[in-house]
Amino acid sequence: MSKIHRQLIVYDFDWSLADQDSDRWIFEVLAPDLRRKMKSLKDEIQWTDLVAQSLRELHARGHTREDIEGALKVMPFHPAMVRGVKAVKAASTPETTFFCLSNANSVFIKTILHSKGLENLFTEIVTNPAEWDPSGLLKLRRCVDPNGPQHSCKIGCSPNMCKGDELEAFLERHKPGFDRIIYVGDGSNDFCPILRLRSQDMILCRYYRGLEKRIAKEGEKEGLKCQIRYWAGAWEVEEIFKTLPDTL
Numbered sequence: 001m002s003k004i005h006r007q008l009i010v011y012d013f014d015w016s017l018a019d020q021d022s023d024r025w026i027f028e029v030l031a032p033d034l035r036r037k038m039k040s041l042k043d044e045i046q047w048t049d050l051v052a053q054s055l056r057e058l059h060a061r062g063h064t065r066e067d068i069e070g071a072l073k074v075m076p077f078h079p080a081m082v083r084g085v086k087a088v089k090a091a092s093t094p095e096t097t098f099f100c101l102s103n104a105n106s107v108f109i110k111t112i113l114h115s116k117g118l119e120n121l122f123t124e125i126v127t128n129p130a131e132w133d134p135s136g137l138l139k140l141r142r143c144v145d146p147n148g149p150q151h152s153c154k155i156g157c158s159p160n161m162c163k164g165d166e167l168e169a170f171l172e173r174h175k176p177g178f179d180r181i182i183y184v185g186d187g188s189n190d191f192c193p194i195l196r197l198r199s200q201d202m203i204l205c206r207y208y209r210g211l212e213k214r215i216a217k218e219g220e221k222e223g224l225k226c227q228i229r230y231w232a233g234a235w236e237v238e239e240i241f242k243t244l245p246d247t248l
């Protein structure tokens, strides 16, 4: 048995840390017809590009930065998740680093984290870059620029980002390695990064969403090595955090 000194917790954002999907939520709150339009176009237009286009339409209708920030601040976010991550961060052993890996965008994530008092949780946030222009338009770009070299993921990551590559790049930047990595995710795009985890690592997979289905269908075939724990509500993630063994 060896003691765990350095631990990494990787969080997907939508439906994992937060209890909703930020890209869809703001349109459900501010312009449900645009939400409907996104649903009908999602197989034709790359998702990040579609959100960027919908944000331009929202702006053209006169919706302001304050409207969007207001919608983000009331997005469902479970108090148990806030409690759970704060307790892990505050504990001195093991020493835990938090990394956010998300297909949402930097403005949505930072606005919501700030509203929950979690603005200092993450050492790094890797996501699609976004910024407000002076007119109040939220300009959103893909993490991987469509005009530059593209990633070569074979596991099915969207063109805007390969989460597996981004996890490996993070680990490269934060050597020495971590004794244990815990990945909290729910979506089909969280399958690629968890294939890079080792047998001492753990996925906390949310039930009833894309990741659960991909693990069931492809986990064995693709050589998934990490331990798997399932959860439905944030209170269960908090419970898992409280009962994690401190040795390997």
Ligand SMILES: [Mg+2]
Pocket: 012, 013, 014, 015, 016, 185, 186, 187
């Ligand atoms: Mg998600």
Ligand SMILES: [Zn+2]
Pocket: 153, 154, 155, 156, 157, 161, 162, 163, 164, 165, 192, 193
């Ligand atoms: Zn990938």
